[in-house]
Every structure is written in C-alpha cells, then in structure tokens.
Amino acid sequence: MSIQQIKIRTGNQMIAEGALHAGCQFFAGYPITPASGIYKSMIEELPRRNGVAISSPDEISALAYCVGASARGAKAMTATSGPGWSLMIETVQYALMTELPVVIAVVQRLGPSTGGATQGAQGDILLTEYCTSGAYTIPIFAPSTAEECFEVASLAMFWAEELRTPVIILSDKEIGMMSEDVNFSSLVSSPVNYRKQPVNNDTDGYKTYNFKSLADVPLFSPIGGEHKTTITGSAHDKGGSLQKNSPETIEVLRHLQKKITSRAEEMAFVKTDDDPNADILIISFGITARTAREAVKLARKQGMRVRLVNVISLFPIPEKLLKKAAKGVHTIFIAEENLTGQYRSVIQHLFAGTIVIGINSFGKMITPNDILGCITL
Amino acid sequence: MTTVQPKTFLKDSVAFPFCKGCGHHHYVHNLDRALSSLQLDPKKVCIVSDIGCIGILDSLFVSPHTFHTTHGRSTAFATGVELADGILNDSKLKTVVVIGDGGATIGLLHVVNAALMNVDVTVLVANNMLYGMTGGQHSGFSPLEFITPTTPEGNIVPPMDICAMIKSCGAEYVTSISATDKNLTNVIADAIAHPGFALVEIVELCTEFAIGNNKIDGKTIQAMAEQHNAATLPATFKRKEFCEEYKSKVLGHPSKIKNDALTQRYISSLHGTRRWVIAGTAGEKVQLSSYLLMRAGILCGLHATQKNDNPVTQGSGFSLSEVVLSSEEIYYTGIDVPDVVIISSAEGLKEVTANGTISRSNKQTVIIMEDSLPEITTSARIYRVPLRSMCTPQRATTSAVAAFIARELVIPIEAIVDSIQMHVGEKVSLYQDDIKKLLPLLS
Numbered sequence: 001m002s003i004q005q006i007k008i009r010t011g012n013q014m015i016a017e018g019a020l021h022a023g024c025q026f027f028a029g030y031p032i033t034p035a036s037g038i039y040k041s042m043i044e045e046l047p048r049r050n051g052v053a054i055s056s057p058d059e060i061s062a063l064a065y066c067v068g069a070s071a072r073g074a075k076a077m078t079a080t081s082g083p084g085w086s087l088m089i090e091t092v093q094y095a096l097m098t099e100l101p102v103v104i105a106v107v108q109r110l111g112p113s114t115g116g117a118t119q120g121a122q123g124d125i126l127l128t129e130y131c132t133s134g135a136y137t138i139p140i141f142a143p144s145t146a147e148e149c150f151e152v153a154s155l156a157m158f159w160a161e162e163l164r165t166p167v168i169i170l171s172d173k174e175i176g177m178m179s180e181d182v183n184f185s186s187l188v189s190s191p192v193n194y195r196k197q198p199v200n201n202d203t204d205g206y207k208t209y210n211f212k213s214l215a216d217v218p219l220f221s222p223i224g225g226e227h228k229t230t231i232t233g234s235a236h237d238k239g240g241s242l243q244k245n246s247p248e249t250i251e252v253l254r255h256l257q258k259k260i261t262s263r264a265e266e267m268a269f270v271k272t273d274d275d276p277n278a279d280i281l282i283i284s285f286g287i288t289a290r291t292a293r294e295a296v297k298l299a300r301k302q303g304m305r306v307r308l309v310n311v312i313s314l315f316p317i318p319e320k321l322l323k324k325a326a327k328g329v330h331t332i333f334i335a336e337e338n339l340t341g342q343y344r345s346v347i348q349h350l351f352a353g354t355i356v357i358g359i360n361s362f363g364k365m366i367t368p369n370d371i372l373g374c375i376t377l
Numbered sequence: 378m379t380t381v382q383p384k385t386f387l388k389d390s391v392a393f394p395f396c397k398g399c400g401h402h403h404y405v406h407n408l409d410r411a412l413s414s415l416q417l418d419p420k421k422v423c424i425v426s427d428i429g430c431i432g433i434l435d436s437l438f439v440s441p442h443t444f445h446t447t448h449g450r451s452t453a454f455a456t457g458v459e460l461a462d463g464i465l466n467d468s469k470l471k472t473v474v475v476i477g478d479g480g481a482t483i484g485l486l487h488v489v490n491a492a493l494m495n496v497d498v499t500v501l502v503a504n505n506m507l508y509g510m511t512g513g514q515h516s517g518f519s520p521l522e523f524i525t526p527t528t529p530e531g532n533i534v535p536p537m538d539i540c541a542m543i544k545s546c547g548a549e550y551v552t553s554i555s556a557t558d559k560n561l562t563n564v565i566a567d568a569i570a571h572p573g574f575a576l577v578e579i580v581e582l583c584t585e586f587a588i589g590n591n592k593i594d595g596k597t598i599q600a601m602a603e604q605h606n607a608a609t610l611p612a613t614f615k616r617k618e619f620c621e622e623y624k625s626k627v628l629g630h631p632s633k634i635k636n637d638a639l640t641q642r643y644i645s646s647l648h649g650t651r652r653w654v655i656a657g658t659a660g661e662k663v664q665l666s667s668y669l670l671m672r673a674g675i676l677c678g679l680h681a682t683q684k685n686d687n688p689v690t691q692g693s694g695f696s697l698s699e700v701v702l703s704s705e706e707i708y709y710t711g712i713d714v715p716d717v718v719i720i721s722s723a724e725g726l727k728e729v730t731a732n733g734t735i736s737r738s739n740k741q742t743v744i745i746m747e748d749s750l751p752e753i754t755t756s757a758r759i760y761r762v763p764l765r766s767m768c769t770p771q772r773a774t775t776s777a778v779a780a781f782i783a784r785e786l787v788i789p790i791e792a793i794v795d796s797i798q799m800h801v802g803e804k805v806s807l808y809q810d811d812i813k814k815l816l817p818l819l820s
Contacts (some may be wrong), residue, residue, distance in 0.1 A: 115696020294709035
C-alpha cells in the first residue's frame with residue numbers, strides 16, 4: 001500500500017494551502033490564537049509564490065489592506081478569531097457594499113470579548129452571518145477536518161470571486177490547531193477563477209456597479225485599470241455616485257442580496273452519512289460534526305436508524321437539502337458547541353411538524369456520549 | 378498609445394459642496410493643479426478619501442479612480458492598493474489619500490504604519506482643527522483654548538503635531554503649509570512625485586464652526602503651518618520604498634519548507650483506537666514527543682491526530698499533548714478515557730489532574746510517570762520510573778513513549794525509532810539506550 005502523499009497538517013495550514021491553490025495573491029493579517037497558523041503559513045509561503053503576505057498593526061488594518069488590494073485586482077484573504085473579527089466588521093460591511101471580493105477565515109474561540117484564547121467554541125455563527133446593517137447574506141463555509149479546510153478555502157475563494165463579495169470560512173480552535181494526517185492525493189478543490197472583467201474597450205460606458213438583472217454580478221475593473229472606477233461604501237447608483245434613496249440606489253441594495261441568494265442552491269453543500277430508513281436526523285457542522293459521526297457509529301451499533309448531515313455551507317442556509325434530509329424522521333437533533341443553539345435558531349423553522357432538539361455545550365467539546373445520551377432518551 | 382493629458386481632472390462646471398470661504402476650495406483646486414502639472418495619466422491616479430467634508434471631493438473628480446472609504450481608514454485602504462500595485466503589478470499607480478484632521482485622529486495608526494513602511498502613498502491632511510461634518514466637535518488637532526461646540530470653555534488638551542509625529546516614524550517627505558499658500562500646488566506635486574510615503578498637512582479654516590468664537594485668521598494659520606514645518610525637507614531621500622524593498626528582500630525567495638510527505642513503511646497490529654495523553658513541563662519536548670508518536674503511527678498506515686495545550690506564555694508552566702491513533706478514520710478527537718498517560722514532571726501531573734485526565738482513567742489505562750512525583754489515586758495501572766534521571770528531562774517523554782511501544786509491540790519499535798531518527802539523526806542512539814533501560818521497568 002502506498003501513501004506517498006500523507007502529510008501532517010493542521011486545519012489552519014490546510015486553509016492556507018487551499019487559498020494558495022485557489023490563487024490567493026495577497027494576505028494581510030494580525031496574529032491571534034487560534035488563527036495564527038494561517039497567518040504563519042501565508043507569511044512563509046505566499047511570497048515564495050510571488051504573492052504578498054503582510055503583517056499589519058491590527059485587524060482593522062489587516063482587512064482594509066486586503067480590500068484595498070482587492071480593489072487593485074488581487075485575490076485577497078485574511079484570518080482572525082473573535083476579538084479580531086469584531087474589529088473587522090466595519091470593513092467587511094464596506095467590502096460587501098463596494099462588491100470587493102475578499103475571504104476571511106474566522107477561527108472561533110470561546111467568547112465573549114477576549115474570552116478563552118485556547119478554548120474551542122462554535123459561538124460566532126450569528127455574529128458572523130448577521131454582522132451587517134441590513135443582515136445581508138454573507139456566504140459562510142465551515143470545515144470539520146483538515147482536508148475539508150483545503151476544500152472550503154478553495155470554495156470560499158471561488159465564491160468570493162464569482163459573486164464579488166466577502167466570504168467567510170468559519171473554522172474553530174479544534175479544527176484549526178489540531179494536527180492530523182492529510183492525504184494530499186485526495187484533496188478536493190473548486191475551479192480556480194477570477195472575477196469577471198469587461199471584455200470590450202468601451203471605457204466610457206463602464207460603470208463600477210452595473211447590472212441588468214438584480215442577480216447579475218457587475219463586471220470588475222481594477223483601480224489602475226483601463227476603466228475609471230468609482231468605489232464608495234455610501235449608498236450609490238450603478239455608477240458609484242453617492243445617492244440618498246433614489247430608486248436606482250434601492251435597486252443596487254436589493255441587488256447586493258439578490259446576487260447571493262439567487263445562487264444559494266449552487267452554494268448549498270452538505271455531507272450526509274445516510275441511513276435511508278432513518279427516523280432520527282442529526283444536523284451538525286465543524287468540529288461537532290466529527291463528534292456526531294462517532295456518535296452515529298455507536299448508535300447504529302445499538303440498532304438505531306440515524307442520518308447525519310454535516311453542513312458545510314452554513315449560509316446561505318441550504319434549505320432544500322436540509323428539508324430533504326428531514327423527510328421521514330420523527331426527531332431532529334442539532335448539535336453545536338454554543339450556549340443557545342445559534343444555528344438551530346435560524347434553521348428550525350424549516351422543520352415544522354417535526355420535533356427539533358438542541359444538543360449544546362460550551363467551554364468544552366461535545367462528546368459522542370453527550371449526543372448518544374440525547375438521541376437514545 | 379499616447380495618452381492625452383487633461384488640463385483638469387475635475388468635472389466641468391461642477392459646484393463645490395463646501396461652505397463659502399472654506400479652505401477645502403483651495404485644497405481641491407491645488408490638488409487638481411498638482412495632478413495636472415505632473416502630467417499623470419488619470420488612469421494611473423487613485424484618490425482615496427473617507428468620511429468628512431473633504432472626503433466628498435471624490436465626486437468632483439471626473440477622470441482618476443476614486444475610492445471613498447470608511448472614517449479614518451483611507452490610509453489603510455490606500456496602503457493595500459499600493460502594496461498590490463507596487464508588488465503584484467507595474468507600480469505605476471499614484472495613490473493620494475485625502476483625509477481631514479478628524480479622520481487622521483481616528484485613523485492615526487494607519488498613517489503611522491504607512492509612514493513606518495514607507496509605502497508610496499501621499500497623505501494630504503486637511504487640518505481645519507475640528508470635525509466639520511458632524512457639528513464642529515474638537516479633534517486631536519484642535520489648538521489649546523480652541524472653542525468648539527464640544528469645548529465651549531476652550532480646549533484644554535494640547536493638539537498633536539502630525540508632522541513631528543510622522544517624521545518620528547522615519548517618513549522623509551513631511552511638511553505643513555497653509556491652504557492659501559501660493560506654493561501649495563508645488564508642494565502637493567512634489568509630495569505625490571516622491572517615491573515613498575509623503576504627508577502634507579494643509580492648514581485651513583472651517584468658516585462654519587471655527588470662525589466667530591475663535592481669534593483665528595490667515596496669519597494664525599500661516600504661523601501654525603510654519604511651526605509644524607520647523608524642520609525643512611531633506612536635500613536627498615535615503616529610504617527605499619516599501620514595495621521595492623519587499624521585492625528585493627522577500628519576494629520569490631526559495632521555500633524553506635521541506636517535502637515532509639510520509640510513506641508507509643511498517644505494519645501496525647492496532648485495530649481500533651489508542652488515545653495517549655503526554656504531560657510535562659514547557660521546554661522539555663513534550664509536544665515534540667507527541668508529534669514523533671503521531672508520525673510513527675502514520676508510518677504504519679494509521680490515522681492520527683495531535684492536540685497541544687500550554688499556558689498563554691508558552692515557554693513556562695505545563696505542556697500537554699493528546700494523540701489519537703486509529704486504524705480507522707478519526708472522527709471524535711477528544712479523549713474521554715485515555716489508554717496511555719505519560720507524566721514527566723510536577724507541572725504535567727498538576728495539569729492532568731486539573732483537566733480530569735487522571736479521574737477519567739480506568740483499569741484499561743496505563744500511566745507511566747516520573748517516580749519522584751507524589752502518589753496518585755486511580756484504578757489505572759501505574760508504572761513509576763525515573764524518567765528524568767534515566768533519560769534526561771529533554772528525552773523523558775519521547776523515550777517513555779518509545780519504551781511503551783517497545784513493550785506493547787502494537788506499533789513496531791522500528792517505526793518510533795525511525796520517526797525519532799528523522800528528527801534527531803544519529804542521536805537516536807541515545808533514545809535507543811533509554812528504551813533498553815526503561816523496558817525492564819515497564820514489565
């Protein structure tokens with residue numbers, strides 16, 4: 001048996017690998033446990049591949065550098081954890097409003113505030129998704145293994161470029177800092193793409209935020225390119241001119257949401273450990289999805305009929321896939337490492353008529369026995 | 378292709394949105410004249426602005442790229458633009474930051490860092506000594522005794538001298554000038570032409586909020602600019618621009634990362650999962666021993682995970698690792714009941730006691746611990762051995778791991794020896810000697 005391509009890697013290292021594979025050219029970051037491994041890998045590796053990796057004086061600068069570089073045409077990424085993510089929220093809103101692609105890896109730790117630097121958690125789901133005024137949909141992908149970190153980083157880079165929008169990789173301390181064996185010969189990745197650019201030389205007709213249908217993604221021309229760009233985070237028309245609430249401005253705002261939600265089904269991504277005759281469904285993500293897989297293995301040994309769904313694309317919520325997975329089951333358990341059941345709070349409305357029960361823990365990992373105990377009650 | 382240079386970069390006959398008499402009129406006209414005088418291709422000019430009265434000048438420009446950002450952050454966005462332009466592109470772009478004294482107060486760190494880096498960004502600070510757009514509040518630039526809506530009794534906090542501050546960051550092109558100074562166009566043009574960071578403080582009057590309550594006029598403004606401009610510009614500039622420095626010293630250097638792909642060389646008899654906890658003192662290679670164990674498992678075709686824990690200071694106190702080895706894919710990465718626990722020091726014992734490893738151990742658990750440590754209560758099978766004196770503290774946990782593998786033979790001893798040798802080379806013989814000494818004590 002040959003295992004030529006087995007390497008020992010952390011989830012953080014594999015996020016860096018995935019981003020590099022996807023053509024990331026620019027990284028700016030500020031170190032923070034448990035995300036520093038991404039920063040370190042990028043500082044070591046990106047300049048060797050003729051990209052830029054910069055240490056910034058804080059997280060506000062880190063994301064602003066990335067968004068500036070993105071406006072100049074670079075595929076850009078940063079990484080942080082809760083306290084740094086809080087500081088980046090002003091700029092992620094700006095990136096969303098200005099339709100500048102950027103990928104942010106948020107490696108969760110126990111909050112609130114400084115919280116526990118080396119304590120795992122899955123407590124930033126709602127903070128991350130609903131961080132914009134107006135609660136615009138931000139695509140969020142959550143890996144549960146080091147190999148999935150590669151896959152998800154590549155996916156995040158793809159959708160950021162495809163949709164001209166910020167995309168989040170929502171990892172956690174356990175996945176980020178744990179080392180494991182990674183089979184490099186079986187890594188999965190998305191196509192390497194670049195934001196669509198104007199093809200003609202009609203420089204006078206170019207508008208920074210032009211679209212015909214609300215779901216269209218405006219063609220991108222970089223600062224310094226042939227087309228004059230007019231970028232603003234203030235409410236604007238398709239040309240980027242500041243407006244109050246003109247019909248065109250409201251149309252632009254609707255478009256920001258529509259271009260994401262119209263592609264929701266393409267982004268929808270879950271991994272199912274199926275039992276076609278299941279009467280119980282477990283939904284989980286990130287580190288807890290792994291634990292749930294172990295619990296399902298144990299439950300099946302006891303003769304239970306269980307289906308597991310590991311949600312990779314947390315947002316846009318993969319509604320159809322989740323509803324499909326719920327067919328035929330009498331009870332749904334949603335396992336996540338936070339106090340109040342954050343993801344459950346936004347998906348349980350999909351399952352009217354079925355019992356939905358949260359399995360939650362915080363300050364410690366959920367164990368297979370925690371899950372088994374709940375589903376066998 | 379020849380680019381026809383425009384006489385102005387401004388829109389035709391556009392009304393300025395500024396109050397009558399506001400210094401921003403001078404600022405905009407002089408910036409426009411400076412850009413024209415440099416004969417720049419407008420496609421290679423980017424004006425980065427943010428919130429505040431001066432920030433809305435982006436709407437007045439017709440041909441350069443404009444980048445209207447968040448309050449005080451314009452210099453950070455501009456730094457990103459320049460880094461991508463100077464390192465990833467042709468470095469032909471000229472990036473000009475338009476910021477007020479309010480924005481510069483909010484985003485001072487961004488200005489400081491751009492100056493420290495010496496990135497090719499020109500920051501033009503419109504200093505009218507207050508936040509004009511939001512009601513005339515005082516800023517970090519308001520002079521002492523300055524009366525504003527938020528300092529009705531006069532400002533009691535002295536203003537910052539942005540020029541002195543930014544010069545202290547190693548910036549070479551730093552100057553201050555009155556908005557009405559006849560030389561303003563030339564100064565702005567020189568600053569933009571400078572191939573590195575440049576800052577020009579343009580001192581102005583806010584006619585809406587500064588005049589009336591304060592004894593301030595053109596002469597005061599002139600004097601203030603001169604005071605901030607005490608040091609004249611150097612005759613020659615010595616610093617290399619950041620992107621140039623980065624390209625010569627960092628970019629494209631060969632990777633230091635070795636190919637660390639592993640090939641299966643051994644066969645393990647393990648069916649199922651083994652969960653190890655290794656605890657000791659920071660600096661005594663505890664986490665390394667776990668890594669070597671993990672690698673030994675992978676050399677046998679097993680799956681493996683490793684998690685480390687240590688105090689936030691990293692170099693002091695305990696060091697702890699958890700390793701899971703399995704013949705199947707590892708889903709759950711925690712350790713409820715450990716199979717093997719190795720404890721090499723008092724710090725390690727304290728931690729495995731505190732985190733519940735000892736209390737969760739059972740009859741199936743094997744604990745190998747330094748024999749000088751106090752007794753522990755557990756149903757686990759305990760081997761007390763002189764790890765520290767027999768193997769030295771630095772080799773204690775690795776040799777204990779290797780000796781237990783030699784005793785158990787679930788993983789072939791060659792696998793762990795190989796893994797150790799990959800790290801320490803010929804010194805592996807020291808570990809082999811340790812194993813010989815420890816093995817009889819583990820029977």
